[in-house]
Amino acid sequence: MNPTVWLYLIYLGISILLTVWVAQTLHKNGRIFLVDCFGGNEPMADSVNHLLVVGFYLINFGYVTLALKTDEPPADTQQIIENLSSKIGIVLLVLGGMHFLNLFIFSKMRKRGLEQHMPPPFPPTAYTMPPVPQE
Amino acid sequence: MKRFYVFYDGECALCRRCREWLASQPAYIELVFHPFQSDEARRLCPELPRFQPSEQLIVLSDEGGVYAGEAAWLMCLYALREYRGWSEKLSAPALRPLAQRICLLVSHNRLTLSKALFNQLRHIQNETTGNTCVRV
Numbered sequence: 001m002n003p004t005v006w007l008y009l010i011y012l013g014i015s016i017l018l019t020v021w022v023a024q025t026l027h028k029n030g031r032i033f034l035v036d037c038f039g040g041n042e043p044m045a046d047s048v049n050h051l052l053v054v055g056f057y058l059i060n061f062g063y064v065t066l067a068l069k070t071d072e073p074p075a076d077t078q079q080i081i082e083n084l085s086s087k088i089g090i091v092l093l094v095l096g097g098m099h100f101l102n103l104f105i106f107s108k109m110r111k112r113g114l115e116q117h118m119p120p121p122f123p124p125t126a127y128t129m130p131p132v133p134q135e
Numbered sequence: 136m137k138r139f140y141v142f143y144d145g146e147c148a149l150c151r152r153c154r155e156w157l158a159s160q161p162a163y164i165e166l167v168f169h170p171f172q173s174d175e176a177r178r179l180c181p182e183l184p185r186f187q188p189s190e191q192l193i194v195l196s197d198e199g200g201v202y203a204g205e206a207a208w209l210m211c212l213y214a215l216r217e218y219r220g221w222s223e224k225l226s227a228p229a230l231r232p233l234a235q236r237i238c239l240l241v242s243h244n245r246l247t248l249s250k251a252l253f254n255q256l257r258h259i260q261n262e263t264t265g266n267t268c269v270r271v
Contacts, residue, residue, distance in 0.1 A: 115219045121226035124200030131179040
């Protein structure tokens with residue numbers, strides 16, 4: 001095997017492990033957050049959680065496969081490491097970005113869920129007889 | 136709370152535009168609009184003149200709570216799905232006086248503003264007198 005193939009194999013191995021690790025972390029720790037967002041509706045939270053993880057895997061593996069090809073084939077170990085480090089660095093940044101996007105979506109959903117049950121921000125200015133709606 | 140009755144000035148074009156906008160928004164609490172000059176408004180809230188509806192927007196909740204001026208505007212925001220968060224932000228002690236000043240300024244100059252913006256002051260006789268205003 002030439003150095004380029006080694007580079008690809010190591011790159012794929014590290015990227016896949018990283019993606020799986022981040023997805024598992026999100027899946028495990030995002031659940032309780034989502035249950036809260038959906039007002040305790042656990043089946044709904046589990047379903048959304050699963051769908052989010054599927055989307056996460058698709059985007060990340062899609063990026064990892066697209067970014068596989070290297071323009072400068074490495075000649076020695078030093079170049080393999082350099083090449084690998086820049087590739088993995090970008091994968092890490094993409095994963096970080098996806099992670100924060102996920103958090104942002106979760107917190108948006110949570111806020112929306114909380115807002116729905118928010119009491120009025122202040123009491124009425126005055127009170128009068130409750131209106132009788134038109135029949 | 137399930138429903139808010141909003142009493143606005145049916146003779147003011149700006150108020151009618153605001154009403155149209157409010158009515159088009161998705162809401163947690165149903166908003167029902169009546170010009171304060173209408174018979175239906177007087178029937179729903181016999182005490183309405185006491186709250187000076189010609190000076191400020193009045194919101195009446197189905198539980199009998201009355202909100203006037205900036206409080207009424209903030210409660211309209213509270214009723215809307217997309218703007219509930221804003222009602223909380225603008226009700227904070229730091230922003231509420233500003234909201235109050237802006238509402239007062241707009242309310243006092245609403246006819247001038249209507250004329251400047253829409254160039255129409257009184258053309259809705261039906262809405263101020265009849266029951267055609269009941270649509271939500």
